[in-house]
Amino acid sequence: MTQTLRNIGLIAKSILLEAIRRKEVYVVVFVACLIIGTVMTMDFFQIQGITKFYREVALKVMSLSTGLMVVLLSARQLPREFKNRTIYPLLAKPISRNTFLLGKLVGAMAAAAFCFALFMAVYLTGSWYLGGDVPWALFFQYVYLQMLMMAVLSTLSFLLSMTLTLSAATTIVVLLFILSATITSATTFVYYTLDQLGQWVIAFLTYLIPQFTLFDLSAKAVHAQQWEPLSLKVMMALTLYAGIYCLVFFVGSALLFKKKAL
Amino acid sequence: MSDTKPVIEVENLVVEYGRGRKKIRAVNGLSFQVHQGECVGFIGANGAGKSTTMKTLMGFIFPTSGITRVFGEPATEGKSRQRIGYLPEVALYYPFMKARELLELYGGLHGLSRSDLKKKIPAMLEKVGLAGRGEILLKNFSKGMQQRLGIAQSLIAEPEALFFDELSSGLDPIGRYELRDLLMELKEQGRTIFFSSHELSEVESLCDRALIIHRGQAIREGTVEELIQSSRTIDLHFTLNDLSKVSESLRSRIQPDGARFHMTTDASESLADVVAQLAQVGAQNIRPEVKNNALEEYYMRIVRETETHNDF
Known part of the structure; x- marks a missing residue:
């Protein structure tokens, strides 16, 4: 058991190392910083409510950038291992395929967390510069839910990368992620216009596709005066919701990978 | 064949790729064993099924039928990997590392402690000719x-058995020479090498x-000495006045060689019989010249024979 955990840690560490050494994470953070920085310059014009505007933009940019990062990092892990044949010396070691997969998942999550931590540093620095209190309780809930969302995105990317090409898997997950709010609004609207069969289909799709908007607390974190932090019950329900998706996607990936000829 | 325990057991292995009409049989009823302490070479042309067999032994590919065991454990379960060092045919290693x-x-995945690795890594890098290159990005x-590093990763946990797929691929002549020394050393240590x-x-x-x-089947197996021995040929040089007296079957094998003639016999025929036949038709001054064909020549001959007889 200890060795299995160590193996997961070793594989995860290699992905984190890659994220730290490759420039793409920093490029994403740099671009995000530019956007956030541009918003901050508006403080110069003393626009009313600039702090809220800054927070709204910053949190959205952070959420979007980290989401894209986690999808790219996760989706490419396995296809690249196959393409470069780095999988052979790795799986020739006394580790199971499940351990390998879990290590990759933890690594992708850790790399995403690293990216998110960079954003946090930028965000908090900006908040401090513009003044105003950070609603810490809601802010931490926002961070926690973002982590859950990343886990769902990551496991879904792994699952799709096992069956589809890298570009197809990435495109599908990115679209589901970016258009999540639109899909939710559209299905809610369409639901009431359909007959029973159509409603069943919509309901099925709603449960099949993870609702990423559920993990987005950015609006609440910005308008903290109007909102109380989420109750423990809601947080637990969201944790369970994410956990079920993660489990289903991971088990699916593990089953496919177990049977895959390398 | 050795009396020691088999490290590798392959029985009637069949591996197929693809489905339906596109199905390709890469390995077709292969059976062999490799025993503890043996060094066995696996020879074959590109696409003969060597890498597929190696991958099946490592549990990367699942056999269509047949049995593959490594250290007595089914290869598909991978339990034996703790005792194996593997070098893949072509592998790139993480460029950012x-x-x-x-x-x-790799050492950590084998269960080596940090302190062990701290001692072993510089020694291992030195062994494969990469001393002082530990801090360079791959x-x-x-x-x-990279190939040298691949060898290092396969040896890092001092495994009992070593499986190398295309061992000297990418190495220069000096690298090959050094590798040969290293393998001799490993062999002397009693490790099984395949x-x-x-x-x-x-x-x-x-x-x-x-x-x-x-083509996925074992066509010859034996000690290197046996294989070379069976390929041993003897050139007979002689003078002959009238070639027309020689029977058709014998005449087709006789080649003119300046003022003399020569013919080649192989290990399967009795030299005395051939000499007697030649003497009978008037050959004189018969001078035998023994030739030991290298494994390469033997291999070429066997493969051509197999192709000609289409006996697979």
């Missing part, structure tokens, strides 16, 4: 250096036994 970090990763490594190679001189100089595979 340093050589030391890569060996730390993206700056040449193909030969490797595929296109370098038949390598197999000839290192291996106790060789297994020749062609």
Whole structure:
């Protein structure tokens, strides 16, 4: 058991190392910083409510950038291992395929967390510069839910990368992620216009596709005066919701990978 | 065949790729064993089924039918990997890592402690000719250096058995020479070595036994000495006044050689019988010249024979 955990840690560490050494994470953070920085310059014009505007933009940019990062990092892990044949010396070691997969998942999550931590540093620095209190309780809930969302995105990317090409898997997950709010609004609207069969289909799709908007607390974190932090019950329900998706996607990936000829 | 326990057991192995009409049989009823302490060379042309067999032994590919066991455990379960060092046919290593970090990763997965790795890594890098290169990023490594690192990663946990797929691929002549020394050392330590190679001189100089595979089937297996012995030929040089007296079957084998003639016999025929036949038709001054064909020549002959007889 200890060795299995160590193996997961070793594989995860290699992905984190890659994220730290490759420039793409920093490029994403740099671009995000530019956007956030541009918003901050508006403080110069003393626009009313600039702090809220800054927070709204910053949190959205952070959420979007980290989401894209986690999808790219996760989706490419396995296809690249196959393409470069780095999988052979790795799986020739006394580790199971499940351990390998879990290590990759933890690594992708850790790399995403690293990216998110960079954003946090930028965000908090900006908040401090513009003044105003950070609603810490809601802010931490926002961070926690973002982590859950990343886990769902990551496991879904792994699952799709096992069956589809890298570009197809990435495109599908990115679209589901970016258009999540639109899909939710559209299905809610369409639901009431359909007959029973159509409603069943919509309901099925709603449960099949993870609702990423559920993990987005950015609006609440910005308008903290109007909102109380989420109750423990809601947080637990969201944790369970994410956990079920993660489990289903991971088990699916593990089953496919177990049977895959390398 | 050795009396020791088999490290590798392959029984009637069949591996197929693809489905339906596109199905390709890469390995077709292969059976062999490799025993503890043996060094066995796995010879075959590209696409003969060597890498597929290796991958099946490592549990990367699942057999369509047949049995593969390594250290008595089914290869598909991978339990034996703790005792194996494996070098894949072609492998790139993570370009963002340093050589030391890569060996730390692989050694760690083998269960080696940090303190063990700290001692072993510099020694291992030195052994494969990469001393002082531990802190260089792998993206700056040449193909030969990557191959050396691949050998290092396969040896890091001091495994009992070593499976090398295309051992000297990418190595320069010096690298090959050094590798040969290293393998000799490992062999002397009693490790089991099973490797595929296109370098038949390598197999000839290192291996106790060789297994020749062609189109997924083992066509010859034996000690290197046996295989070379069976390929031993004798050139007979002689003078002959009238070639027309010689029977048709014998005449087709006789070649003019200046003022003399010569013919080649192989190990399957009795030299005395051939000499008697030649003497009967008036050959004189018969001078035999023994030739030991190298494994390479033997391999070429066997493969051509197999192709001609289409007996697979």
